[in-house]
Amino acid sequence: MSPRTLPASDPAAIAEAAAVLRRGGLVAFPTETVYGLGADAFNPRAVARVFEVKARPSFDPLIVHLARAADLARVSPSDDPRVSALAARFWPGPLTLVLPRRPEVPDLVTAGLDTVGVRVPAHPAARALIAAADTPVAAPSANPFGYVSPTTAAHVAELLGLAVDLVLDGGPCTVGVESTILSLAVEPPLILRPGGVPREDLEEALGSSLEVAGPAERPSAPGQLLVHYATRTPLRLLAGPAGPPPANPVRAGLLAFGPPAAAAGYAAVEVLAPDGSTGTAAANLFAALRRLDGAGLDLIIAEPCAEAGLGHAIMDRLRRASARRGDADGDG
Ligand code: TXA
Ligand code: MG
Numbered sequence: 001m002s003p004r005t006l007p008a009s010d011p012a013a014i015a016e017a018a019a020v021l022r023r024g025g026l027v028a029f030p031t032e033t034v035y036g037l038g039a040d041a042f043n044p045r046a047v048a049r050v051f052e053v054k055a056r057p058s059f060d061p062l063i064v065h066l067a068r069a070a071d072l073a074r075v076s077p078s079d080d081p082r083v084s085a086l087a088a089r090f091w092p093g094p095l096t097l098v099l100p101r102r103p104e105v106p107d108l109v110t111a112g113l114d115t116v117g118v119r120v121p122a123h124p125a126a127r128a129l130i131a132a133a134d135t136p137v138a139a140p141s142a143n144p145f146g147y148v149s150p151t152t153a154a155h156v157a158e159l160l161g162l163a164v165d166l167v168l169d170g171g172p173c174t175v176g177v178e179s180t181i182l183s184l185a186v187e188p189p190l191i192l193r194p195g196g197v198p199r200e201d202l203e204e205a206l207g208s209s210l211e212v213a214g215p216a217e218r219p220s221a222p223g224q225l226l227v228h229y230a231t232r233t234p235l236r237l238l239a240g241p242a243g244p245p246p247a248n249p250v251r252a253g254l255l256a257f258g259p260p261a262a263a264a265g266y267a268a269v270e271v272l273a274p275d276g277s278t279g280t281a282a283a284n285l286f287a288a289l290r291r292l293d294g295a296g297l298d299l300i301i302a303e304p305c306a307e308a309g310l311g312h313a314i315m316d317r318l319r320r321a322s323a324r325r326g327d328a329d330g331d332g
Helices: 011-022 044-054 069-074 081-090 124-133 151-165 199-206 215-220 278-293 309-323
Strands: 005-009 028-029 036-040 064-065 093-099 115-119 168-170 180-183 190-193 233-235 253-256 270-271 299-302
Touching: 011 028, 011 036, 011 124, 011 168, 011 278, 028 124, 028 151, 036 044, 036 124, 069 081, 081 093, 081 199, 151 168, 151 278, 180 199, 233 309, 253 278, 270 278, 278 299, 278 309, 299 309
Parallel strands: 005 168, 028 168, 064 115, 093 180, 233 299, 253 270, 253 299
Antiparallel strands: 028 036, 093 115, 180 190
């Protein structure tokens, strides 16, 4: 059965969803990046249900979502001037900042870390919901742990079903990949996950170059788990444009960046960016992966894209989706 689903543009639906959050329920809601599975961040029992529903390991902390940057003091005591500069430029938007936490934030939210991940989403329904609930909202992507993130309300219903109390349908997500996670809790600041705000833009705002966390930082940055965003069908990431499909296995699908030079022989083809832009590719990425995953293929062959702008986030997700489960040092 499908979970109760209401249009995110309806103020009455927002009010109902906020009431669900306030009484400890779970609401799936649209953000500009992907759909989130929200709970009142200050209600540990509600947050525990999020972990249960996602089958998510409790060492993996949740991002806390605020309606506005001015609410930051509710979860973090930070007076770092870089926070105001970054917030002024990128909030609301797809940037998560890892900052020192307030002790009132439940340990389950932060996985016991002394930091908290915070962002102000740009989607008007997300902001309206959080403002109406009048509490910070802890929300991971609304998918079972390790699987491709949902970018439509239908994906959420399919993945989580009745485990969610209410779904707000705000249409397809416009950014399509998760937020960029930047830690200001280490010096120099470190990108823990490439995402919707390009690294270049953060570097410009901070006036310094930034590194992206590698496998070495994995234990302190659980989002770095090698196998993540994975399709059930094995995925092979190519180093260049795709040629004809391999003779074996029989049914191969192609995830092409632009119009493919050699589509013949593939059982299914998805073109991420007919216009050649990484923004379009990011917006289409998860839905395309999901369609290929449902096409009964033996193998998904993915073309790479240029690692600039949103290309960093796309290649990060494709690399992880292609990591063999047996190679993972974490839960997939
Ligand atoms: O775009 C997004 O960020 C979406 C939407 C719903 O906002 N959310 C999302 O949440 O992607 P999730 O839970 O799927 O991924 C959050 C990542 C996790 O990998 C977690 O390890 C990392 O953020 N994270 C959260 N708090 C952290 C902290 N204090 N230190 C390090 N990593 C943290
Ligand atoms: Mg996720």
